[in-house]
Amino acid sequence: MTVREMIKTHPQPSSLDRDALLRCIEDCIDCAATCTSCADACLGEKDLHELVRCIRLNLDCADACEATGRIVTRQTALDLGVVRAATEACAAACRACGEECERHAAHHEHCRVCAESCRRCEQACNDLLATIG
Numbered sequence: 001m002t003v004r005e006m007i008k009t010h011p012q013p014s015s016l017d018r019d020a021l022l023r024c025i026e027d028c029i030d031c032a033a034t035c036t037s038c039a040d041a042c043l044g045e046k047d048l049h050e051l052v053r054c055i056r057l058n059l060d061c062a063d064a065c066e067a068t069g070r071i072v073t074r075q076t077a078l079d080l081g082v083v084r085a086a087t088e089a090c091a092a093a094c095r096a097c098g099e100e101c102e103r104h105a106a107h108h109e110h111c112r113v114c115a116e117s118c119r120r121c122e123q124a125c126n127d128l129l130a131t132i133g
Helices: 002-009 018-043 052-073 080-104 109-132
Strands: none
Touching: 002 018, 002 052, 018 052, 018 080, 018 109, 052 080, 052 109, 080 109
């Protein structure tokens, strides 16, 4: 809720669609935490050797989501090229991580939850990109 208040009260709001922007920020923050948690949960699994790629993609996705969430939160003197590139990269990381987590979802509930979070974030990024043009 605080991020929503900050964006709403910003003295120099960007030209981006506020609802799409807020969904992207919130889903990026949530996905970063979810992916970090999933990587940690994978490390505790007995079949760790089968989860190496999943852990790697979890960590890459968490980093991309966190960076993107921070970039799109900044409103002053916005550079749409940077926002577009970060958001595209985040969507790609979410897509890759979501696909990998789905491969393990039948055996690991944390991967199912993570895949859903990645899909939501990917969609939020794509929705924001659609408003940028």
